[in-house]
Amino acid sequence: MLKAGIASAVALATLPVTLRGTNAAALSKPVVAESSFARIVEVGDGVFAVVSTPLDSAGNFATPQTLCNGGLVVGDERILSVDGYYQPEGAAWVNEQAKKLFGRPVSDVICTHLHLDHTGGLAGFQDGATGPEIYMTARTWAMMVDQYSSGTAVDGTSFLAPPARLVGPTRVIDDESQSHTLDLGGRSVTILPLGGHTPSDLAILVDDLPITFGGDLAWWGLFPNYVDAVPSKLAGSVETLMSGGSRLMVTGHGGLVSTDDMAPYAELIASIDSAALQARERGWSPEKAGEVYKMPASTADWGFFNPRYPERAVAAWYREWGMATP
Template identity: 80%
Template sequence: MTDLKRRSLVKAGVASTLAMAASPGLLRGVSAAPGKHRVVAERPFARIVEVGDGVFAVVSTPLDSDGRFAAPQTLCNGGLIVGDDRILSIDAYYQPTGAAWVNEQAKKLFGRPVSDVICTHLHLDHTGGLAGFQNGEIGPEIYMTAATWSMMVEQYSRASPIEGSPFLAPPARLMGPTRVIEDESTSISMALGGRSVTLLPLSGHTPSDLVVLVDDLPITFGGDLAWWGLFPNYVDAVPSALAPSVARLMSGGSRLMVTGHGGLVSTDEMEPYAELIGSIDTAAMQARERGWSAEKAGEAYSMPASTSDWGFFNPRYPERAIAAWFREWGLSSSGV
């Protein structure tokens, strides 16, 4: 989501869904049980909850009660994984203010700042805050795939005019990686001191997504391959890869999924999300058979019953999802 401010919202849907994120008692899934996870820090834009020993989810709550993006400082969900030697942040949030707040909480709770940041994918709601982790000459190692960095440069290095200024401004205070993952064909183990995580390269939400699995606890950080309570964004999706990646995330036993947006959920309970993705696949294939445009197919689309109460960051997300399939098939959005 790169231009959230300009996007309209389905007010009630988004507000109610992110209100769920703001009220753990209303969340579905394992995180839903009131009091199940201890809240260790809270601001209007996010809360940090302990989901396992030394593992924390940052759950963003960017919307006010009217469904406006009142508090986009963090915007995405992420987290902290604390080892004896290193503290890993999953993603960097939307604005430096959000990342700096998470970093301050790490210092307060564990006596040291974040030492490493994994960027799960290129989008600014996960990378726009990177600069917030830097403090003078002290800053974390920043990990992303080579493909992610190249897409960030491609998408976010174009600058727009500022009224009354001779300068142009890019869309965010961009920061690049200090560590690049070139080979996406294999997973990578990362030692944090007394514990480790596995970085699993997948694709589907974008051409290059990273998932982080905690090795000693059944907890997965799915990035934007996993959404809960909100219709996913397909703006850079590779739809043919999405369902297989989601199936992969749901396999391998029950784990807590820290999603990229919306609530936390057990992998055992993610079937409605898989169904939702399947319904888009079906709608796109039907549209192609019928010669419909993505717009027409998006208007005709209805959510599966199991996700009918889910919200939208943008009411045109189904159309964009179908358009993503068209893109992959080499068709224009008009279906030809």
């Protein structure tokens, strides 16, 4: 969700945040590991959700080591980590838990999209000369290089510091027109290319259990981030994830939720689409649209990582429509 670090988000995250569903859905499953920044929850036989708890009670990003939700899928031969987390410390913690719980480290990491809260920690999986295969789409890697390979000036030097210790893919997915299978030994996952949260998103479906890792196409209890969104694709991708029977959705942020119960999230996205259309008709700026935007009743108690997210969502539509935004 973050473009270049969390500083601006921290500064703006002043609203109290309720993570509706996080505790109810996550804590009804066995917690197998816990830290100040995340807990690992067993959501199926050999399938684990990493549920991040980055915010303190005042809504500040007090513990952003993992920041996004992800997970582990344990096969007979390989262990998949869904996403690379925000900081190497977060990824290293997840890797340590894999070694403790299963006797072996993560062997494969699939990055659902470019944002640093899902890729900034990748270096933490490396152990000396040994590290996992890292999968991402060619477009995701290109966007990471585009957005993150420069940086800010380091005081007193002539150098620029990128916003993270960037790590690139060892396996590139260059065909997003079809799904891909990753065999973990005795079980496999389907990698489903979609789009909407960014131009290039991946969802990961466990093939032998009704569990989906939605990346940031799926949020629960928190208003989604549209900073790089392609909003014309988002609703359709969410519909795809909600179809195909009842599955547990490990969201990119917020709580875990059954796909049967995700209608409020789809309503929230539809409400943004309507708000953007109305704003265009009335000649409003995204800022004005964000000010007057009202959450649907079904998500009225959802929180915000950043109170300007509704404005950014309308701005994403304006970008797609080729309308200049301030």
